[in-house]
Amino acid sequence: MQQLEFELTKEFRDRFQEALDQRDQTFIVEALEHVKAADISALLYEFNSEESKYVMGLLSLGTQAEIVRDLDSDTRANFLKIYESNEIAGIMNQMDSDDAADILNELPIKIREEVLSILDIELRIQVTELLRYEENVAGGLMAKELIKVRVNWTVVQCVEEIRKQAENVTKFYTVYVVDEFDKLLGRVSLKEIMIADARKTVAEILEQDIVYVGTYLEDTEVADMMRRYDLESIPVVNVQGQLVGRITIDDIVDVITEQAEEERQIMSGISENVEEDDSVWRNTRARLPWLLIGIGGGLINAKFMGLFEMELQRVTALAFFVPLIQATGGNVGIQSSSLIVQSLANPGFVVEGLWPRLSKVFLVAIMNGFFLSILVFGANYLLFNERSLSLIVSIALFSVVIFASFIGTITPLILNKLGFNPALASGPFITTTNDLLGLTLYFFTVHLLL
């Protein structure tokens, strides 16, 4: 068996570049013979479009299709610019309908129409249907390639039909069973077909209790279902209950990965889908909105502290503890919201009521707040030797922990209720709010006790 760990070393890259410069066909073909398409994709990021196209030309159309599919969408859009429409169609003819539809969607409208018009007739029909759906619903994720049999057939007929259909379907695990109107009735597993007596009918080995989704179900919900039921593929039906496609787990893995990435961006205050290798301008633009919110919060903070200028003039040391109060409020708030976001994302758990949730958060906050306040009181007393100021800081800190926990808990719940992504609450939003909250509580305590 061939070793497949393909590692892109600098040596290999340089040797490959050399071969490319000399158009050394033999070397390139041999070098890539046992390399998987996904690894060739990664390699092509190293070369310019013309060079990549030359390499592609030495590979089979099937491999070319896999490579194009594996490129990330920005790179792909750029790369395909140097291809003619008929070249794109030639490659696309080797793809599954869902991948072809996704890529068509990225092309400029004129090219899209051209390519579509010269695709193989069968693929064209399938793709045209898929183009109707939004990207982030079941219809936009599904592929048209699947294997289906009629409920009244025998197992022998089934096997014949499967042999015929299987040539066009790259990944198949399940055989779907439909009636004469294409209405989904259930499925039979390949295993069942291989084990079953050849004279039985499909109806006899039919598994009826299967999970399916409608074309308009959101991708994240499809992901939740497939994850919950450990499915490797799920059939998609239209409103009439007819089988129109199937979604495979590899697409769902992508959905889950993208979801996690989106959440990370939201949590870190990045407002559009941006990657490190996007342009400087795009990177700047993606960061600005949340920075501006932070700046807005900072200016309000400044104005607010201005109200206490007298107190600050009297006891300058008051200002020393603003960072401590604010940092703790921010940390507590993000911890709280993050736990709620996690619960909301975890479909295995039953939704608890608001009150048990809050009372628990409250208890945790009291424990943390109490512990931290005592500690800070001790530390302050040792560091600054100021009893009344230390007391004020500790009392404010305690209240900040309680309030920040509360806000961190209800914000994601409210956002979720209103249909926003609850992870928004773990981003700079909660930090900015909690900064203001911390300052208010601190100076309120100062005002009461100093």
Next chain:
Amino acid sequence: MQQLEFELTKEFRDRFQEALDQRDQTFIVEALEHVKAADISALLYEFNSEESKYVMGLLSLGTQAEIVRDLDSDTRANFLKIYESNEIAGIMNQMDSDDAADILNELPIKIREEVLSILDIELRIQVTELLRYEENVAGGLMAKELIKVRVNWTVVQCVEEIRKQAENVTKFYTVYVVDEFDKLLGRVSLKEIMIADARKTVAEILEQDIVYVGTYLEDTEVADMMRRYDLESIPVVNVQGQLVGRITIDDIVDVITEQAEEERQIMSGISENVEEDDSVWRNTRARLPWLLIGIGGGLINAKFMGLFEMELQRVTALAFFVPLIQATGGNVGIQSSSLIVQSLANPGFVVEGLWPRLSKVFLVAIMNGFFLSILVFGANYLLFNERSLSLIVSIALFSVVIFASFIGTITPLILNKLGFNPALASGPFITTTNDLLGLTLYFFTVHLLL
């Protein structure tokens, strides 16, 4: 076909509780007849262990096994306490070896040994082998159930053998091919077997270029490989190259989900794997370490500001802008580190050099910093009518944006180099560092210009 959307309504829950109180077997059996095991698991979270055990007793052993497998590990450990060892073994006999091994690992050692000793002999041998591996390596993820054929067999022999082996294997997509010493040679797809001429030998339809992993590969790397190559299962070999198991995509989906969850916890400063429904004490403990680091940073901040007491006494308004500076530094730092974490997590990209990376970050920082400084200068001038103070704040802000970007970029790279999770850099760690950094830069500017 049965509708499967199972929704746990309050009415159903109450009706079910009533049936449970009356031990109304008929109702329970009928109510659960078409409900998938994963949904029954979710339902059981609503009832106590005794009640759940009663419900379980009314279901088939196969369904019981699925339910136990789907519970989250804390709940399961608790629930299985009321089971005898022979009852656990009975349920476990219906599980795949990987699930059985995972669950055995959670049991108290005495129970584990008892259960293991009364498992079906075949499963016992398989599980005993799996128990040797750490949870987070390929060996710990793999199942022993797989279908393998000899390279010198004919397709007919294959089909016979597959029929025999398939009874013990719940999910199978691929048939692995081995030599007489069990060395992995490649695979044949089920599709190929169904399409191929029955008289051909396995060697003729063998696919040699397949991806496999060693038993000691880390789970996240297995996940990356399966994601990259769009695999639904991957074979696992030992150091001699013998086929010892296979990992299926559903386990990898769990790995990916857990990875995302872990990252979220790290980013939000939660130090142990904790869920909202864990105990108050565990929740408190999980939060304290990062809060303490924040407090430590806050105390250092306070001490540091103390050094500038004179300046602050002279111009109290200096204190007003500390929150603005620190918040912006924190936000910029987290944005930067998050983008790097994303690049590092994205296996599709080739690692770029440090310098191109830094120079780009630097450009983005200059643009953001410039824009924000101008804005803040204008705002401050309008709000406070203090030109020299406004200038100081803007200069400090500009430097903070640059430095925080730099620290946010190199910290995850360094952490990654040292073998730590780079997401650590997106947590309270970077915020605390940047708070101090911001304060230093601010007062340094004050010192120079005021």
